[in-house]
Amino acid sequence: MCTAFNRWGKGLLLVFLALAACSSPEQQTGAPTQDPTTGEVYTRRRVVVNDSLIRGRVLDRNDSVLVDTRLQYLLKLPRRSPLDTLALGELLGWDSTTVRQRIADALPYENTPAGYPVQLSLTAAEVKRVRRDSADWPNLILTERTQRVYTTGAGAPVLGYMGAEAQAFYRQAKRYRRGRFYRLRNGGVETYYNGLLNGRHGYLHPLVDAKGKEHGTWAKDTTFQQGQDLHLTIDVKLQAYAEKLIGNRKGYLVALDPRTGEILCFVSAPVYPAATITAPDQAGVRAKLLESEDMPLINRPAMLANPPGSVFKLVNAAVALQLGAISPSTAFRCDQSLVSCVHDHPQASSLTKGLKYSCNPYFYQVMQNLINRMPDSLAVDTVAVRHANLDLWRRYTRSFGLDSVLGVDVPREAPGFLPTAAYYDKARRTTRWTYRSVYSLSIGQGEINLTGLQMANMAAIIANRGWYYTPHLVRSVGDGGPLARFTEKHRTLIDSVHFAALVPGMVAVMQRGGTADASSLADVGITVAGKTGTVQNDEGDDHAAFVGFAPANNPKIAVAVYIENAGFGATAAAPCAVMVMEKYLRGSIAPKRKRWEKRIQRRAQNGY
Ligand SMILES: [Zn+2]
Structure with a gap:
């Protein structure tokens, strides 16, 4: 009360x-x-x-x-009379570079005609100075208005x-x-x-x-x-920290508490300051954002769907285990005649090893077993079998919240995409397509697209061994809780035992010989479970991806990172993810990783 x-x-x-x-309140x-x-x-x-x-x-x-x-407080500069910028700087306590920069930021485009009305936002202290010297500046107009700040x-x-x-x-x-x-x-x-x-x-x-x-x-x-x-689910300090790690590069970082679906940080990069869109003196900055080829204003984790790359091997493995197409002890040869393998590695004698080395031929064969598998009904037509199995695969993968909007509380969330058998009939112009023409699904390439929110949620599902709450940004409205739909548990069609079977492989990824062993947090007592991805891209350098959670056996944070055109997931994406995990779970970064942290932040600032 x-x-x-x-x-x-x-x-x-x-x-x-x-x-x-207000001089004239409505009355x-x-x-x-x-x-x-x-x-x-x-x-x-x-x-x-x-x-x-x-x-x-x-x-x-x-x-x-x-x-x-x-x-x-807004200061309107005179429209016609020429401005003494030096004197204006003295009045406001700004140096001449600042004066020029602030005026440039306020002009909507580069060759804005002289006489365009310029308004500058002032702090209370600056307002005091203007008021004190107002007699000397009869052409300046100081106004006040209430605004979202x-x-x-x-x-x-x-x-x-x-x-x-x-x-x-x-x-x-x-x-x-x-x-x-x-x-x-x-x-x-x-x-x-x-x-x-x-x-x-x-x-x-x-x-x-x-x-x-x-x-x-x-x-x-x-x-x-x-x-x-x-009341947001976001931790603003973690948010600011994560933004510094991705900075001016293109991509996203989404971190969730898998136990609740609460989004801890949500980075869309290149990043820009929150006030830019509505600030009355930022028209010039907005113009730059609008012109930028990197499209910083696109809300990447919600609106862009990308091929997930090798991180999708986790989902395919879970579905294959559930449908009996493989078992955790299944071994496959690294047969590079099927698909090339990026990593030079020892024999993948089990699922754990397959994940540890991210062996492409291994997962080619996992999916092959799934698509060509003969169901219990005595189907003889292999075309029908492939169609049925692909659609079955899609039904199980859809239960991860894929190929449809998750229902996150952001405007304009994209659904992503998973192909159907009918899609391939049309795309391949025949119903007689074979596994050979759809195998890229097995390594998360080709037609599959996931949003950043779906990637993070996928990590949360594995962290929870099979279920999730819809990721959300608001944990309470007024004195109440979140929106009702965020307290509803969603279960995948896969038994928890099969998710548990993925975790040793994800832990091995972060250990000696794994694809992301350099990003281990073992020295601060955190066991990370993760999976890297390097996503081929027809238009340029590969995209780097990583999903993971920590601690592996009692997950409190799940993270997805995607950096466009940054090359290997292991070198570009995994370090950002584990820094955020360490910051969240330990509150600070261990001294031995400080130099590494600085290097990432420098790269982030430079945008590559
Ligand atoms: Zn291999």
Whole structure:
């Protein structure tokens, strides 16, 4: 009850603040009314409670406020008269480079004509300086307005923005990417939960005496409802840390708590500061983001689906175990006449070894057993068998939440893709296609596409040995819990024993001789289970992928990393994933890995 009172109290406080701050609060004066007993005459007023002032805040999982509605100060520069930038810098306490940079950031495109209205956001301290010297600067106009304010630069694709404040950005976006600009719109939780954040606006009807004192109300006050706060699942410190690891490279990093489906960090890179889209003085920065060939505004983990590469061997192995196509002790030769093997390795005498070395021919044969397998019914037509087995494979892999949207609380989530038998009939122009023409599925290449959210969720499913909660970004709305659908457990069609059979191989990946042994966290007592992937790409360098979780036997964090055109998953993606695991589980990075951490951050900053 106490919190409800505080909430109401905060709402009222904001209303009075608004009355004090705005020069013309929306209010109407009705006919005067006379009190029959005292004879006092009151003025009837109607005060509109402004929505923006009651909008809820956005907080991280440790209750740090990330987005709030606050008063913002804007300095309008004179439109015509030439500006003395040196003197302006002195006034604001900025050096001349800063003045030029801040003005350039505010101009919407490079050759913006002179006279374009430039507004600069100021801090309270800068406002003090301007007010002190206002007599010397008659052409400068200082205005105030309430606006959504971001206390952090991190988490841009998660936080998003309030649509009403993004109009200038929408106009810019339409200009740059005409038909496709909608893909660049990512309102994050600010848009997804807009209705709950907003609350309901209403009216107050005070009776005011000649001295301006209130005496009750003249009509029932419409109960306005304070907007509800959103408590995110994101850990903003971990988010900022992970953003520094991926930086200006193209790709994503998603970390989940597999036990709850809570998303701990959600990086879409290249990264950009959260306030950029709506800040009144960032039009120039937005133009650069819109022009960039790296498409930083695409919300990669949610909207882009990519071939998963070798990490998908985990899913294929689980399905093959469930359908009896292999057993954990099945051995296959590294027969490079089937498909080339990237790694030079000893014999893969079991599934664990197959995973450890990520042997392509091994998994070629796993899938071959699955697709060519004769079912119990005595089917003789091998065409029919292949069709039935491929569709069976798809039914089991779909239970990982693939080939359909997971239902994560972000706008515009993509479903990814898993091919059907009918798809190949059409693509291969014959129903008589053989395993040979679809084998790339076995190594996660070809037609399969997964989003970053699906990749992280796949790691969480294995961590949980077979089930998941839909990944989500909001753990509670107001005083309530998350949306109901996030508390519903989803089970795959695969028994937990078959997931348990994958874990030794994933642990071996991180051990001596495994594909990611350099990223082991054994020295700080963390056993990581992981799988690397190097995804061939027709248009350029290979993409680097990694999924994993830790600790292997009691998983608290599952991570997926994908870095485009970065080469080997083991060297580019795995180190980022284990740094995030170590940071989350231990709070800091071990001294011996500090140099490595710096090197990754430097590469991230350089964007390669
Ligand atoms: Zn091999």
